[in-house]
Amino acid sequence: MKILIQNGHVIDPPTGKDGIFDVLIVEDKIVKVERRIEDRADRVIDAGGCYVMPGFIDLHVHLRDPGLTHKETLETGGKAAVKGGITTMCAMPNTKPVIDDGEKVAEVHARAAKESPAHVIQIGAVTKGQLGRELADIEGMAKAGCHAISEDGKSVMNASIYRRGMKKAKECGISVFAHCEDITMVEGGVMNADGNATRLGLKGITNSVEDVIVARDILLAKETGARLHLCHCSTADSVEMIRLAKEDGLPVTGEVCPHHFILTADDIPADDGNYKMNPPLRGRADVEALREGLKNGIMDVISTDHAPHSAEEKNRSMAEAAFGIVGLETSAALTYTELVEPGILTMTDMAEKMSTNPARILGLLDKGSVSEGKTADIVIFDTRQEYTIDKDTFVSKGKNTPFHGRKVRGTVRYTLADGAVVYENEIH
Structure with missing residues (x-):
């Protein structure tokens, strides 16, 4: 399985990357992080306007x-x-x-x-x-x-x-x-x-x-x-x-x-x-x-x-x-x-x-970075939209929070674990 994440703003503390890059994932590993990747992929995710982080x-x-x-x-x-x-x-x-x-x-x-x-x-x-x-x-x-x-x-x-x-x-x-x-x-x-x-x-x-x-x-x-x-x-x-x-x-x-x-x-x-x-x-x-x-x-x-x-x-x-x-x-x-x-x-x-x-x-040497050779555990994070925290939308069984009703910015659009999309919330 190949996944190509395009146009995202990659933030990677270990390498100092802080800019627009594409990320190519093959199976469970990150194999390329480059300005533009032309490889074909089984799935392409457009991360334009979002941050791509470990x-x-x-x-x-x-x-x-x-x-x-x-x-x-x-x-x-x-x-x-x-x-x-x-x-x-x-x-x-x-x-x-x-x-x-x-x-x-x-x-x-x-x-x-x-x-x-x-x-x-x-x-x-x-x-x-x-x-x-x-x-x-x-x-x-x-x-x-x-x-x-x-x-x-x-x-x-x-x-x-x-x-x-x-x-x-x-x-x-x-x-x-x-x-x-x-x-x-x-x-x-x-x-x-x-x-x-x-x-x-x-x-x-x-x-x-x-x-x-x-x-x-x-x-x-x-x-x-x-x-x-x-x-x-x-x-x-x-x-x-x-x-x-x-x-x-x-x-x-x-x-x-x-x-x-x-x-x-x-x-x-x-x-x-x-x-x-x-x-x-x-x-x-x-x-x-x-x-x-x-x-x-x-x-x-x-x-x-x-x-x-x-x-x-x-x-x-x-x-x-x-x-x-x-x-x-x-x-x-x-x-x-x-x-x-x-x-x-x-x-x-x-x-x-x-x-x-x-x-x-x-001591997880394969995690915590969006760079070549690391495990493809990635979050695509969108900061553009303001919304209100609603405990009734929580997936957790627990709803106990004092932040219910608080306005925030920052929505997870995609989460990838071991190179597989395990959560997605696309903009409609």
């Missing part, structure tokens, strides 16, 4: 499968991903059962290859059952292709066990993805600890709940040499600590989610469970620090922390609702609208933070 790679997704499939499945999550231009996603292990051995990782990978149009990399737990008492089968999960371990949804509070997990991850050549939260300091909080919590009569979560674990994990990474990726950073001090870690030459990276670089606690209009997420929406100074961190390269990645829940679990008071927000279908449009259009990021920056850097962190 398929997005989301390092932080909750697919809820196995065991919580009323919230999401490999199939529905995969379809939501490709609708959002995401061709590879990392599934967190806090499922039922918890993904804590090589056999479970292999099972998810085998199922995902059949059920999901997007590539799924199953991340393994740090401890058995995520109970924080005994290390999981890290070696077995690494051999099964997990690429990273994470206790996501919680931190491993026992620093000695966590240190041993980091050492094992380093031995196995995989990364550690850290959810930074000192659970002993949450104290029943459900949103940021500021005047808005007082206004709504809710308990707050201070910035230090995140910051103390960020500091601890960076120090443990320094001691063990483990590759540390800090998930869903939400505070100004997290950005500063990552900056210092990089100055110290440590293998530390950080991600920011769209809800954290867009919304503040001031944007919570009422006691609405759709605004409840972990970590919570912070203050204006934190948002500005996150944006500046993305702009200056301290923060490496934009991920979603896609966390679908049923309407019953979210349509209640923040005191009772589940933590989480969906994002697979909105992250690209929100990033473009809130960061690229205002000039905070360039289109190359966007591609770098949503594809190239995630590929590098995972």
Whole structure:
């Protein structure tokens, strides 16, 4: 199968391409990226007026499968991903059962290859059952292709066990993805600890709940040499600590989610469970620090922390609702609208933070680039039309988003995975 993408504006951070090029795909590989390609093809896609970028790679997704499939499945999550231009996603292990051995990782990978149009990399737990008492089968999960371990949804509070997990991850050549939260300091909080919590009569979560674990994990990474990726950073001090870690030459990276670089606690209009997420929406100074961190390269990645829940679990008071927000279908449009259009990021920056850097962190040498020899995971992205986010059009089972009704620009027209068109939304 040959596919020729014509007239698109190719954005490719690794090669520096930023202009109008044609892209020829043969089977699952990109074979040519040139100003004009005359080769015949089985299918020609006119990408005129659109950007052609490497398929997005989301390092932080909750697919809820196995065991919580009323919230999401490999199939529905995969379809939501490709609708959002995401061709590879990392599934967190806090499922039922918890993904804590090589056999479970292999099972998810085998199922995902059949059920999901997007590539799924199953991340393994740090401890058995995520109970924080005994290390999981890290070696077995690494051999099964997990690429990273994470206790996501919680931190491993026992620093000695966590240190041993980091050492094992380093031995196995995989990364550690850290959810930074000192659970002993949450104290029943459900949103940021500021005047808005007082206004709504809710308990707050201070910035230090995140910051103390960020500091601890960076120090443990320094001691063990483990590759540390800090998930869903939400505070100004997290950005500063990552900056210092990089100055110290440590293998530390950080991600920011769209809800954290867009919304503040001031944007919570009422006691609405759709605004409840972990970590919570912070203050204006934190948002500005996150944006500046993305702009200056301290923060490496934009991920979603896609966390679908049923309407019953979210349509209640923040005191009772589940933590989480969906994002697979909105992250690209929100990033473009809130960061690229205002000039905070360039289109190359966007591609770098949503594809190239995630590929590098995972060690996926064949992804994250629109260049010859790479796997043909590609998104064709159209920024011309303004529209309103409508949760009722989501493919995901989860509709829990505070961005319903928000105006954005940026529509995925085509998503290709392994050289096959897995999503298309043509202009009519």
